[in-house]
Amino acid sequence: MRFSYLEGKKNGKANKKDGHAVKGRGKMIEEQHGIVSFTICRPSRRNAIDYAVMDELEQALTLVEQDDEAKVLVITGEGEEAFCAGGDLQVFHQLKTKEEAHAMLAKMGNILYRLLTLSKPTVALINGTAIGGGCELATACDFRFARAGVRLGFVQANLAITTGWGGATMLFEKMPYDQALNILLRAKTMTAEEAEHIGFVHRVFPDSLRERCEKELREYTNKSTAVLRAYKEAAVARWKTEQFRQRFFAEIERCAYLWESEEHDQAVQSFLTKRNK
Numbered sequence: 001m002r003f004s005y006l007e008g009k010k011n012g013k014a015n016k017k018d019g020h021a022v023k024g025r026g027k028m029i030e031e032q033h034g035i036v037s038f039t040i041c042r043p044s045r046r047n048a049i050d051y052a053v054m055d056e057l058e059q060a061l062t063l064v065e066q067d068d069e070a071k072v073l074v075i076t077g078e079g080e081e082a083f084c085a086g087g088d089l090q091v092f093h094q095l096k097t098k099e100e101a102h103a104m105l106a107k108m109g110n111i112l113y114r115l116l117t118l119s120k121p122t123v124a125l126i127n128g129t130a131i132g133g134g135c136e137l138a139t140a141c142d143f144r145f146a147r148a149g150v151r152l153g154f155v156q157a158n159l160a161i162t163t164g165w166g167g168a169t170m171l172f173e174k175m176p177y178d179q180a181l182n183i184l185l186r187a188k189t190m191t192a193e194e195a196e197h198i199g200f201v202h203r204v205f206p207d208s209l210r211e212r213c214e215k216e217l218r219e220y221t222n223k224s225t226a227v228l229r230a231y232k233e234a235a236v237a238r239w240k241t242e243q244f245r246q247r248f249f250a251e252i253e254r255c256a257y258l259w260e261s262e263e264h265d266q267a268v269q270s271f272l273t274k275r276n277k
């Protein structure tokens, strides 16, 4: 019987030799050669993130953090269409007040903060469109590898909100100030190649995404977990300060405030109406 990575680790019985995968509501976790892959499995919703995906991602972070055989975490989406279309608008459109929005935004914000500061290298394997919170998820990872031609965009401003999961704060940490502010304010999509040109994407692969990603990561997984942890701890120390956390969570407060606006409500309604929701 192939243990699920999550179940096996919880019972301390995971058979790590041949790897294993578990497909559940909204996610699939598999581990091969020290690489743990977390796949968002909601292709009919372009891999949009709902509460179930949040909970599964949080559980996966805990296990990867604790498991010495887990050396690198890769996050990707199922199918060819999308990496992640951000928050599930059909679910989160029910949230009307600042308080209701803040509860959801802070839940995912905390998860992305944990991802940002994970003591293992992380990769967003961008298999398709990355939009809104999908770009925030990708930004929280150390590296971004994308399939040639896919489109990415911090489109939140078109919905009359800002990023709400810490994405802007992380982007200002990881990119030159003017490049980060430009892509946030323009709220347009760009190709993987354009994103590589400005330094948001690190590798663009023409095809065979997983194989190419695994080959690229062999240079990391052939190092001891202790060394990987030590370098990541040095890298993320700057983000474990109270001052950074205050900036990170202030973004979430601002998004929650904007969430309440009539403009935001109408923008989401128009997206959903276009799909007769």
Ligand SMILES: CC[C@H](C(=O)O)C(=O)SCCNC(=O)CCNC(=O)[C@H](O)C(C)(C)COP(=O)(O)OP(=O)(O)OC[C@H]1O[C@@H](n2cnc3c(N)ncnc32)[C@H](O)[C@@H]1OP(=O)(O)O
Pocket: 044, 045, 046, 048, 081, 082, 085, 086, 087, 088, 089, 090, 091, 092, 129, 131, 132, 133, 134, 136, 155, 156, 159, 162, 163, 164, 165, 271, 275
């Ligand atoms: C919660 C806050 C968070 C943050 O920033 O902090 C956010 O992420 S805000 C949300 C930002 N996301 C978006 O605005 C993306 C909206 N979706 C799109 O722009 C397009 O769907 C796109 C570009 C992702 C894909 O376009 P494509 O033409 O390939 O597909 P469709 O638009 O026909 O969509 C197919 C199917 O998926 C459903 N869908 C897509 N995105 C979402 C979403 N974010 N939430 C829920 N459902 C989504 C869409 O409704 C269609 O469903 P169907 O039942 O077939 O009508």
